[in-house]
Amino acid sequence: MSTLLVPSLYLMSGICAYAALHHGLAVMQRRVSQVHLLFAALCAVVMAYILVRAGAYQAQTVEALVALRKWEVVGVCFIFMIFPWFIAGFTGVRPRRFLLALSVFWFLIFAVNLILPYGAQFADLPRLTYFDLPWGERVVDLRVFQPSLAHKIALVGVLAIIAFGVHASIDQYRRGLKCRARSLAWALGLFFSFILFNWAANWGLIDFIHLSEFGFLAMLVMMDLEMMRESRNDKRRMRDVLDHLPVAICLKDLRGRFQLINRGFETLFHVDDGAILGKTAFDTLPQEQARRFRIDEKQAIETGKDVEREHVLEWDGAPRIYETHQFPLLRQDGTAYAVCGVYIDITETRQKDEALHKFRRQIWHTDRVASTGAISASLAHEICQPLAAILNNAQAGLRFLDHDRVDLEEIREIFQDVVRDDKRAGTIINGLRAMLQQQETPYADVDLGQCIEEVLELLHSEVIRHGVDVERRLETNLTVRANKTQLQQVILNLTINALDAMAEQPAGERRLRIEVTHTDSKAAVSIRDTGVGIAEDMLDRIFEGFYTTKPQGLGVGLEVCRSIMESHHGSIRAEANPDRGATFHFTLPLTGDVAAPDGAASA
Amino acid sequence: MPLKAGTLHVSIVDDDDSVRKGLSRLMRSAGIESQAYESPEDFLAEVHNQDHACILMDITMPRMNGLELSARLREKGIALPVIAISARDDDDTRQLARDLGVRFFLRKPVDDQALLDAISWVVQEDARP
Numbered sequence: 001m002s003t004l005l006v007p008s009l010y011l012m013s014g015i016c017a018y019a020a021l022h023h024g025l026a027v028m029q030r031r032v033s034q035v036h037l038l039f040a041a042l043c044a045v046v047m048a049y050i051l052v053r054a055g056a057y058q059a060q061t062v063e064a065l066v067a068l069r070k071w072e073v074v075g076v077c078f079i080f081m082i083f084p085w086f087i088a089g090f091t092g093v094r095p096r097r098f099l100l101a102l103s104v105f106w107f108l109i110f111a112v113n114l115i116l117p118y119g120a121q122f123a124d125l126p127r128l129t130y131f132d133l134p135w136g137e138r139v140v141d142l143r144v145f146q147p148s149l150a151h152k153i154a155l156v157g158v159l160a161i162i163a164f165g166v167h168a169s170i171d172q173y174r175r176g177l178k179c180r181a182r183s184l185a186w187a188l189g190l191f192f193s194f195i196l197f198n199w200a201a202n203w204g205l206i207d208f209i210h211l212s213e214f215g216f217l218a219m220l221v222m223m224d225l226e227m228m229r230e231s232r233n234d235k236r237r238m239r240d241v242l243d244h245l246p247v248a249i250c251l252k253d254l255r256g257r258f259q260l261i262n263r264g265f266e267t268l269f270h271v272d273d274g275a276i277l278g279k280t281a282f283d284t285l286p287q288e289q290a291r292r293f294r295i296d297e298k299q300a301i302e303t304g305k306d307v308e309r310e311h312v313l314e315w316d317g318a319p320r321i322y323e324t325h326q327f328p329l330l331r332q333d334g335t336a337y338a339v340c341g342v343y344i345d346i347t348e349t350r351q352k353d354e355a356l357h358k359f360r361r362q363i364w365h366t367d368r369v370a371s372t373g374a375i376s377a378s379l380a381h382e383i384c385q386p387l388a389a390i391l392n393n394a395q396a397g398l399r400f401l402d403h404d405r406v407d408l409e410e411i412r413e414i415f416q417d418v419v420r421d422d423k424r425a426g427t428i429i430n431g432l433r434a435m436l437q438q439q440e441t442p443y444a445d446v447d448l449g450q451c452i453e454e455v456l457e458l459l460h461s462e463v464i465r466h467g468v469d470v471e472r473r474l475e476t477n478l479t480v481r482a483n484k485t486q487l488q489q490v491i492l493n494l495t496i497n498a499l500d501a502m503a504e505q506p507a508g509e510r511r512l513r514i515e516v517t518h519t520d521s522k523a524a525v526s527i528r529d530t531g532v533g534i535a536e537d538m539l540d541r542i543f544e545g546f547y548t549t550k551p552q553g554l555g556v557g558l559e560v561c562r563s564i565m566e567s568h569h570g571s572i573r574a575e576a577n578p579d580r581g582a583t584f585h586f587t588l589p590l591t592g593d594v595a596a597p598d599g600a601a602s603a
Numbered sequence: 604m605p606l607k608a609g610t611l612h613v614s615i616v617d618d619d620d621s622v623r624k625g626l627s628r629l630m631r632s633a634g635i636e637s638q639a640y641e642s643p644e645d646f647l648a649e650v651h652n653q654d655h656a657c658i659l660m661d662i663t664m665p666r667m668n669g670l671e672l673s674a675r676l677r678e679k680g681i682a683l684p685v686i687a688i689s690a691r692d693d694d695d696t697r698q699l700a701r702d703l704g705v706r707f708f709l710r711k712p713v714d715d716q717a718l719l720d721a722i723s724w725v726v727q728e729d730a731r732p
Contacts, residue, residue: 377691381663384690385619388711392625395715399632414628421621464665 003137005209009054012217016047019224030332035089039223042082046216049075053213057139062128065140069126070119076154077110079216084161090223091184093168102164105157112150120150131209142210144202162192183226190218248343251329254301254336256280256294268315268343289313296326297339304328304336313343320347360563365438367560368489371496372435378461382428386421393417431458434485435492445591446482448516448523449474455491456514459499466499467507473515478523480588486564487588490572493557494527494584500550501531501581522570523590528583539574561586613722615639616646617661617688622711626659629715635722643672647679657684657706657725659718662699663691669702684725688713 020043023036052071059065081103088094113120121144131141144151165188173181194215200206242249242262248269251260258276266273271284281290292311300307306327312319323344328336372379397414400406431454452474456463463470480487495512502510513528534542545559565572565586572586615626615637623639630637635656640646642664662669676683687705689696700708706728707721 381690384711385622388688388690388713389619389621389625391712392622392629392715396625396628396632399629399715403632410628417621417624424621467665 004135005133005137005139006054006057009050009057009213012213013047013050013054015217016043016050016220019220020044020047033089035086036227038082038086038089039220039227042079042086043220045075045078045082046220049079049216050213053142056142059128059140062125065126065128066118066122069121069142070113073113073120074110077106077113080157080161081106084164086223087165087168087184090227091168091172091180093171095164098164102157102160105160109150109154109157116148116150120148120154122146122148133209139209145204147202158195162188179229180226183222183229187219187222187226190222191215194218247345248341250341252280252297252339252341254339256282256297256339258284259338265343268313293324293326293341296324297341300326300328300339301336304330304334310346311343315345320345321350322346361440363556364486364489364560364564367493367556368435368485371489371492371557372432374496375459375462375492378465379428379432379458381461381465382458383425386425389421390418393421428458431455435489437485441483441485443481443483445479446484446487447476448478448480448525448588449476451484451487452491452514452516452525455488455495459492459495462496462499463512466503466510468499468502468510468512471511471513473513475516475518478516478518479591480523480568481591482568482588486568490561490564490586491525491527493561494586497557498527498529498531498582498584501529501533504532505530518590521590522587524585524587526583526585528577528581530577530579530581533576533580534574534582536576539576542574543572611635611656611722611726613637613656614646614658614683615660616641616643616658616664618642618664619661622661629718633715633719647675656729657686657722659686659688659722660703661689661711662687662703662705663689663696669699673703684729686718686721686725688718 020040022040023043024040027034027037027040049072052068052075056065056068056072059068084099084102088099109120118125124146129141130138131143132138165184169181169184169188172178172184194211197206197208197215198210198212201208201210243264245262245264248265248267249260249262250258250265252258257278257280261271261273261276265271269285276284281293284290285293289311296307296309306325308323308325311322311324313322314320323346325340325342325344327340327342329338329340331337393414397411400410400414435458452472456470456472495514498512502512509530511530513526515526515528517524517526543558543562545556548557562572565588568588570586570588572584575583575585577583611634613630613635615623615630617623617626617639618641623641627637627639638649640649643660646658685703685705686707686709687700687703688709688711689700690711692710697708706725709717709721
């Protein structure tokens with residue numbers, strides 16, 4: 001008599017043990033997800049079940065048989081408790097209430113099994129009968145010919161699990177995970193067919209033993225194969241993603257030795273994947289580059305944070321700008337186990353930024369020219385006055401020289417007055433020149449009060465023409481780091497706007513107040529008028545482009561003011577006055593504070 | 604007819620320091636006495652005898668209202684002719700000149716001969732019965 005069944009059962013339990021160990025260890029090393037823990041538990045329980053069955057097949061006494069069959073039910077309950085949760089974890093289909101109900105259901109069966117004297121499967125004490133297998137092996141007959149009520153109810157639970165499995169499988173199929181759906185369907189199919197076989201055996205339709213052990217193992221094998229396939233797939237997909245990313249990526253250990261590089265890295269640094277692994281940057285890249293990268297790597301490891309820096313590297317013989325990131329990969333406890341380097345080519349982006357920058361400056365220049373043009377009549381007036389005085393003085397001087405007695409003191413005074421008046425005209429010309437110039441002036445320390453005064457001088461005639469009273473409250477000795485021309489442009493724009501806003505007001509009701517204050521770190525300027533004012537909902541929108549109330553206006557003036565303020569690390573806002581008119585406030589950081597304004601480094 | 608020194612007085616009204624100084628000096632170099640005022644209000648505040656030949660006024664001063672000013676001049680019984688000097692020459696300014704009833708409208712920078720000729724003309728006109 002050859003024994004085939006029992007040894008093969010032991011072999012199968014060995015396979016389950018191995019699977020449980022394999023997946024359990026993987027989880028403990030935190031290399032895979034928690035689903036594998038469920039699978040390991042499932043394998044362990046199936047192993048126990050198979051061992052119990054093997055024992056039952058060899059039972060010598062009825063008592064032993066009853067005890068083993070009770071344990072068999074325990075095993076089955078656990079299998080059916082864990083299996084749905086495993087499906088849920090694996091597919092992401094988690095109907096919580098349903099799963100909890102199932103678990104409770106099987107727990108009840110487990111409890112009933114414990115309470116009943118003969119276990120859940122039998123209503124009565126079973127008899128020890130035997131079955132002869134085709135190859136001559138004789139084993140205890142474990143078929144259940146008189147199933148108990150609990151056994152019948154348990155069938156409902158089994159059907160529920162199968163239904164859930166099918167539902168999850170369809171869900172996966174719909175989501176495009178066709179392979180997984182197929183594997184799950186196969187596993188369920190096999191499981192179901194083995195259940196059917198068992199029933200057929202129980203009802204005497206088929207004259208053979210149960211095959212539930214084989215059924216469970218087939219399920220486990222299918223799921224294990226599927227998980228392995230997915231893991232391989234994931235790896236390949238990740239590799240493909242890495243290789244097709246338009247950036248260079250490398251992974252190094254803490255000593256700087258390369259563990260992984262992608263194709264982008266190969267092409268950027270002209271290295272070969274096979275040749276570089278295990279070597280450091282110093283072995284394979286130019287020394288200077290390797291040194292700089294190593295500095296960043298060390299900083300990343302120490303701080304535990306991403307280190308971002310720009311490097312200029314050569315590509316096809318031309319230097320290009322790269323944004324590099326070195327960041328550490330951290331374990332659960334926060335220590336680093338590797339460093340990842342990413343190199344992104346930003347040359348074109350940088351060029352676009354610079355072009356945009358340049359374009360913005362041109363817009364500012366155009367706005368300056370436009371503003372200056374708007375006050376050109378007043379500027380002409382301002383120059384005209386000193387010229388008129390010079391002409392009168394000079395012609396008077398000539399007349400004096402024709403007198404009998406020439407008073408040289410008078411002549412000297414005339415020349416002094418001519419010089420003074422000429423310089424006065426010169427100031428206006430200089431102010432005009434500053435506004436019209438196109439090239440960038442460097443950032444410098446600017447006295448805010450003086451800056452404002454110069455603008456008011458330029459606007460002297462304009463203010464008179466508009467019939468406006470100007471009140472100044474200027475704090476002295478406040479210096480800000482700014483581009484003087486741009487700052488004056490802002491003041492000019494805001495003041496012209498204020499003057500225009502008051503055009504419709506009756507004479508005597510037109511008041512402009514310019515005030516300078518400061519807090520610890522900021523200087524604040526406010527320009528307040530008594531004009532038509534601004535609607536509440538427009539207070540922000542006026543700074544967007546192309547807003548104007550003037551028929552010939554371009555509508556960029558306030559937008560330019562805002563972008564100039566932003567580039568100075570300042571801010572600007574408008575406020576509607578409680579009585580009448582509007583006030584514009586802008587702030588600037590005082591010198592000696594924080595970072596220099598944009599573009600200050602490249603003067 | 605040449606201007607007789609010592610008998611002519613003009614009033615200069617201009618808000619710009621340098622211009623006032625220049626005009627006063629020019630008058631002096633031509634032998635004409637002058638008095639300079641910073642604003643029409645300052646001018647009206649003083650008592651004037653009719654010896655003044657005319658008023659040289661910058662009519663583009665702040666808050667300049669030609670009609671109002673000419674009314675107040677008439678009020679005070681001042682019938683002095685006004686020679687307008689202006690840094691601007693646009694429609695508004697011309698209207699202002701008309702409102703004031705100016706005799707001459709000269710643009711800055713004013714040439715000395717042009718100005719003196721204007722003063723001479725005004726004096727001669729007034730001298731005629």
